[in-house]
Amino acid sequence: MRIAVCAPATPITRDDAARAQAVAAGFAGVELAFHEQCFVEDGHFAGSDAVRLAAFLDCANDPGSDAVWFARGGYGSNRIAGAAMARLGPAAAGKAYLGYSDMGYLLGALYRAGIGRPVHGPMVADGRREDGEAALRRALGFLGGAQDGLEPSLAGERHPVVAFNLMTLAMLAGTPLMPGLAGHVVMVEEVSEYLYAVDRLFFHATAHLGGIAGLRLGRVDALENDRPFGADAEAIARDWCGRHSIPFLGAADIGHDAANRIVPFGPNLVALTCRRGLAGGRPRA
Numbered sequence: 258m259r260i261a262v263c264a265p266a267t268p269i270t271r272d273d274a275a276r277a278q279a280v281a282a283g284f285a286g287v288e289l290a291f292h293e294q295c296f297v298e299d300g301h302f303a304g305s306d307a308v309r310l311a312a313f314l315d316c317a318n319d320p321g322s323d324a325v326w327f328a329r330g331g332y333g334s335n336r337i338a339g340a341a342m343a344r345l346g347p348a349a350a351g352k353a354y355l356g357y358s359d360m361g362y363l364l365g366a367l368y369r370a371g372i373g374r375p376v377h378g379p380m381v382a383d384g385r386r387e388d389g390e391a392a393l394r395r396a397l398g399f400l401g402g403a404q405d406g407l408e409p410s411l412a413g414e415r416h417p418v419v420a421f422n423l424m425t426l427a428m429l430a431g432t433p434l435m436p437g438l439a440g441h442v443v444m445v446e447e448v449s450e451y452l453y454a455v456d457r458l459f460f461h462a463t464a465h466l467g468g469i470a471g472l473r474l475g476r477v478d479a480l481e482n483d484r485p486f487g488a489d490a491e492a493i494a495r496d497w498c499g500r501h502s503i504p505f506l507g508a509a510d511i512g513h514d515a516a517n518r519i520v521p522f523g524p525n526l527v528a529l530t531c532r533r534g535l536a537g538g539r540p541r542a
């Protein structure tokens with residue numbers, strides 16, 4: 258398996274790449290191919306919009322690679338996602354696209370366009386975190402066909418699923434990149450926002466989620482404000498779900514940390530496998 262790596266938002270370092278290569282060495286037959294663009298620095302971004310777009314297209318349209326693994330989040334993939342969808346060729350359709358956080362713009366756009374298999378899961382830069390090697394192994398294991406890194410609720414979930422960073426989902430809503438999510442279970446997580454901002458994001462996001470099958474809340478690592486908000490993240494999520502008649506389904510094991518679990522977008526192949534009584538079924542990568 259050849260996994261192409263690019264950075265549609267912010268750059269990584271060569272140490273990040275070396276760390277991931279060392280972990281990948283433990284997976285027989287796996288090759289990581291880092292696009293040189295991953296290490297380019299142009300202000301906040303891993304190269305200009307044109308450079309980042311070209312690198313993503315190189316990886317996605319490469320018939321010699323089996324998956325695209327995003328290097329890091331941050332900010333920037335929204336600036337190229339629309340242009341990217343119009344220039345993806347036949348080779349892009351057969352790949353998994355793995356990432357989260359800011360990469361949700363690309364994952365959402367790919368899902369809307371019906372291109373490939375968008376997947377929420379750890380990125381190369383997560384190797385920096387405490388227990389980061391476990392996150393890298395989880396991602397590489399999934400791309401090789403393993404199921405043990407999947408978000409636990411998928412085992413019994415019969416609806417199609419998606420997972421997003423809450424800020425990313427709120428910014429997607431109402432744009433041409435936003436996929437239709439009616440009938441889906443939507444999982445969200447957040448980091449480095451005040452709880453009043455989390456409330457504001459739910460105000461906007463839930464207004465665009467009418468008809469979903471339910472919402473699960475991942476980890477919310479909130480900043481401490483100068484005064485208490487008066488409600489925690491779960492209470493905020495329950496409140497806004499209630500206002501829009503969205504079933505609140507409880508917790509999701511996702512977040513901006515090394516424990517972040519994997520959520521393939523779309524029909525839940527784990528539940529389908531169990532329902533059909535098939536042995537050894539694996540999510541396609």
